[in-house]
Ligand SMILES: O=P(O)(O)OC[C@H]1O[C@H](OP(=O)(O)OP(=O)(O)O)[C@H](O)[C@@H]1O
């Protein structure tokens with residue numbers, strides 16, 4: 001018998017590692033990089049993302065990946081869905097005219113940029129990142145898409161730190177694969 005979705009997600013979660021008090025005291029850092037030691041788990045994550053998007057979104061034109069760890073999953077998913085991929089980058093990394101959004105995150109402050117015209121008016125964008133904590137990062141990315149008259153049809157993350165209530169800050173539908181709550 002094939003594994004249920006919950007069993008597949010539980011198997012993915014076993015590959016994450018937690019580092020207490022990093023990069024600052026009080027932060028439980030959830031490291032997702034160990035999944036890349038297993039091509040099988042990376043393929044499983046991509047398949048789970050693809051299933052969720054096909055069930056949830058009628059039309060996605062472009063996948064927007066967030067610097068830096070959103071770049072790991074965005075292009076993989078874009079290939080599966082046959083969509084384009086565009087990056088949101090940290091301040092000063094993108095050439096040409098850009099639009100900017102400053103935001104606060106769990107352990108600091110930063111500024112995101114997109115190249116002007118990277119989303120066309122009316123395009124349906126799916127924003128992807130590895131993790132949502134306080135939600136500041138995802139909220140800033142939604143603002144950048146909206147400033148270009150794009151529609152955010154879904155925000156998708158591998159990990160949600162539920163206790164930080166980041167989803168309350170996101171002005172669009174948000175789905176996560178793996179949750180950490182009270183742990
Ligand atoms: O929900 P929030 O509190 O805003 O935090 C979530 C963000 O924090 C991490 O990125 P980080 O800014 O550490 O950058 P990195 O991907 O370059 O390591 C993570 O990859 C998310 O993008």
Ligand SMILES: Nc1ncnc2[nH]cnc12
Pocket residue numbers: 027028029030031105106107131133134161
């Ligand atoms: N607790 C956390 N673990 C991993 N990445 C993060 N980004 C913001 N908070 C994080």
